[in-house]
Amino acid sequence: MQIKDIFSLGELFERVQLENIFPDNKTFVDCTPKKDLSYIHLRYESEKNESEFNLKSFVHQYFDEPSNDAPDFKSEANDDVSEHIEKLWDVLTRNPKDNNDSLINLPHPYIVPGGRFREIYYWDSYFTMLGLQVSGRIDLIESMVNNFAWLIDEYGYIPNGNRTYYLGRSQPPFFACMIQLLSEAKPDGNTLVKYLPYLQKEYDFWMNGSKKLAAQNPSTNRVVLMPDGSILNHYWDENDTPRPEAFKEDSQVAARAKNKKETYRHLRAAAESGWDFSSRWFKNKDDFSTIHAADIIPVDLNCLLVNLEKAIAGAYQLSGNLSEAEKFETLAHRRKEAVEKYCWNEISGFYFDYDYIENRQKDSFTAAAAFPLYFGMASKEKANRVAKVLEEKFLSPGGLITTEESTGQQWDAPNGWAPLQWIAIKGLERYGHTKLAEIIAHRWMDINTGVYKRTGKMMEKYNVVTTGLTAGGGEYPAQDGFGWTNGVYLALEKVMQAK
Numbered sequence: 001m002q003i004k005d006i007f008s009l010g011e012l013f014e015r016v017q018l019e020n021i022f023p024d025n026k027t028f029v030d031c032t033p034k035k036d037l038s039y040i041h042l043r044y045e046s047e048k049n050e051s052e053f054n055l056k057s058f059v060h061q062y063f064d065e066p067s068n069d070a071p072d073f074k075s076e077a078n079d080d081v082s083e084h085i086e087k088l089w090d091v092l093t094r095n096p097k098d099n100n101d102s103l104i105n106l107p108h109p110y111i112v113p114g115g116r117f118r119e120i121y122y123w124d125s126y127f128t129m130l131g132l133q134v135s136g137r138i139d140l141i142e143s144m145v146n147n148f149a150w151l152i153d154e155y156g157y158i159p160n161g162n163r164t165y166y167l168g169r170s171q172p173p174f175f176a177c178m179i180q181l182l183s184e185a186k187p188d189g190n191t192l193v194k195y196l197p198y199l200q201k202e203y204d205f206w207m208n209g210s211k212k213l214a215a216q217n218p219s220t221n222r223v224v225l226m227p228d229g230s231i232l233n234h235y236w237d238e239n240d241t242p243r244p245e246a247f248k249e250d251s252q253v254a255a256r257a258k259n260k261k262e263t264y265r266h267l268r269a270a271a272e273s274g275w276d277f278s279s280r281w282f283k284n285k286d287d288f289s290t291i292h293a294a295d296i297i298p299v300d301l302n303c304l305l306v307n308l309e310k311a312i313a314g315a316y317q318l319s320g321n322l323s324e325a326e327k328f329e330t331l332a333h334r335r336k337e338a339v340e341k342y343c344w345n346e347i348s349g350f351y352f353d354y355d356y357i358e359n360r361q362k363d364s365f366t367a368a369a370a371f372p373l374y375f376g377m378a379s380k381e382k383a384n385r386v387a388k389v390l391e392e393k394f395l396s397p398g399g400l401i402t403t404e405e406s407t408g409q410q411w412d413a414p415n416g417w418a419p420l421q422w423i424a425i426k427g428l429e430r431y432g433h434t435k436l437a438e439i440i441a442h443r444w445m446d447i448n449t450g451v452y453k454r455t456g457k458m459m460e461k462y463n464v465v466t467t468g469l470t471a472g473g474g475e476y477p478a479q480d481g482f483g484w485t486n487g488v489y490l491a492l493e494k495v496m497q498a499k
Contacts, residue, residue: 001029001102003165005037006244012044017247021056022065026116026245029165031063032101066101066118069094075456081449082493085458085486086135092483093140094120104162107150108143114481115460119161120147122171123274124484126178127419131487134494138185145178149198157205160272165245168238169272173304175202176311189318196315203308206233224297224356230338232297233305234356237268249475256289269294273301277474278403278411280353280364285405296362297354299343303371306332306339336377349385365393366403367420373427383431390424391436398447398464399440400424410474414465416444418488425492438499441492448489458485 006013006029017025033040040062047053073091075084092111099105103119110120111128125148129141151158158175160166176199183191209220210231218225222236240261242250250267257263270281270293283290313328342354345361351369353362369386372378378386394400399421401413411417421444428437447467451459457480461471471478 001033001037001100001164003102003167003244006102006165007241008037009041009044011048012041013244014247015055016059017244018251019055020248021059024116025248027065028059028063029102029163029244030066030118032066032099034062034064069118075452077456081452081458081489084452084456085131085490088114088458088481088486089132089135089137089140092481092486094118102164104151104159104164106147106162108147109140110144110147111140111483112481113460113479113483115479117161117479117481117483119163120144121161121483122148122158123174123419126174126181127422127484128487129178129181130422131490133181133185134490138182141178141182141185145182145195148175148178149195152198152201152205157202163245165243169236169268170205171272171274172301173202173206173308175199176304176308180311192311192315193319196312196319199308199312199315203305203312206305206308207231219356226338226342226356227359228338228341230334230341232302232335232338232342232354232356234294234297235269235272235301236294237265237272239268240265243268243271246475253288253291256287263289263291266291266293266295273298275402275411277409278366279405279407279409280362280366280368280403280411285364285407288409292355292357295355295357297342297356298368299339299351299353300368300371302335302339302343303375303377306335306377307375309335339372339377344382348389349382350389351386364403364405365389367394367400367424370420370424370427373431374423375427376430378431380431383427383433387428387431387433387436390428394424395436395440395443396464397443398462398467399444401464408473410461410471412473414463415461415471415473416447416464417461418444418485422488422491425495438496441496445489445492445496448485455480458482458489460485 016028022028092114093109094112095109096105096107112118113121113124125144132141148158157170160169160171179192179195206222210223212220213223213225222233224232224234226232241264250264253267254260254263270276270291273293279285281291281293283292309328309332313325313332316325316328343351345352350365351372355362373383373386393404399416402415402417402420403412406413421440425437425441447462447464450467460479460482463469463471
């Protein structure tokens with residue numbers, strides 16, 4: 001079921017999403033149509049005005065809801081967290097299958113996050129792989145990497161997830177990190193070179209349009225020409241319509257905005273960031289309708305692209321193409337310098353996103369500032385100052401909060417997320433802040449363990465401020481499973497046991 005096909009249902013699609021036929025908008029776009037969509041549309045048009053027409057009954061007549069792939073799985077009371085996660089790998093594994101829904105069928109097995117997330121997700125998968133490495137599931141890591149390589153070949157980039165309604169946007173580019181992880185797991189010296197064509201192709205996607213940038217045309221797609229001539233990236237999406245999987249929520253936000261199409265683009269750009277949603281992307285932290293995510297140069301995105309450029313340089317070096325290796329080392333150096341220039345704030349001693357429309361830094365303190373430490377881009381002095389801010393402003397009883405703001409958005413306080421804990425912990429360790437890193441790791445693992453003991457579940461996110469309460473906020477209820485939480489927990493456990 002292609003994204004254009006589901007929209008071809010027109011009024012039927014909108015009514016189903018707006019009238020709460022399902023408790024979650026994503027459910028409908030994950031349904032399997034029992035008949036051709038054009039036939040369903042014709043039946044709807046002929047029946048909708050009948051006095052006994054019931055929309056809910058009609059939908060269930062023509063669509064099958066997505067099934068629970070592991071309906072009988074229950075955690076064992078005597079299992080500790082690690083034992084539980086080891087059993088969950090098989091529960092969360094999906095295999096190639098024929099389908100007639102919005103799922104993009106992949107050629108190799110993969111791990112899904114869990115809960116409502118019944119498909120692979122791009123940046124989630126890297127953090128899941130950290131745990132698979134600890135579990136010795138290198139075969140599954142390689143399968144997932146090969147799926148992403150297949151997606152790059154098929155679409156020219158890695159979509160947000162393997163659903164047709166996610167086409168048009170990607171997610172934080174962790175593919176190079178995955179290749180580096182696989183290289184560690186299979187140290188034969190060939191992995192980086194083997195995946196070089198895919199790394200290059202992903203880079204071309206993120207840099208698409210960069211050769212056309214000029215002072216009169218300083219931005220296009222995901223690239224921005226900065227005032228000093230350097231090029232940085234921002235999040236974007238090909239579409240300026242409501243996301244099918246969040247049609248009602250997007251429509252409600254856009255209804256309060258001055259320009260609906262621009263707002264839809266910004267909502268989609270924020271979805272590409274993975275931080276959907278956060279006051280980080282708002283002009284007014286308390287007003288969702290002021291979202292302007294596509295106007296923002298995110299510090300973490302550009303750190304990831306430095307890593308991608310360096311990975312490509314390394315692959316060319318190994319393959320003997322020294323001129324291309326030097327070219328990409330230069331690109332990585334220039335981007336690093338631009339990140340320092342536009343995102344470092346000397347007064348605050350912290351990294352901030354940059355609003356390229358208004359040519360000024362944003363003032364939101366976010367955990368994304370740990371990315372320059374994770375990738376070794378910061379000087380020792382700057383890393384020390386970032387560590388101080390993280391300890392003073394972000395450290396909470398259950399780990400690190402995501403931002404200082406409590407807005408009801410799920411990527412704000414009081415919530416903490418596994419990937420951001422890992423990035424900060426490893427970044428701090430890299431610069432010698434081992435005590436603070438250990439405190440964060442222990443607090444995060446403790447809250448994971450505490451919630452597991454109470455519920456038998458590993459969660460998508462956690463309330464790290466009031467650890468006895470469940471995390472909240474966002475477009476949907478808290479989800480359990482959960483791929484990246486499982487992966488980070490096992491990876492941290494291994495690090496802690498080694499100390």
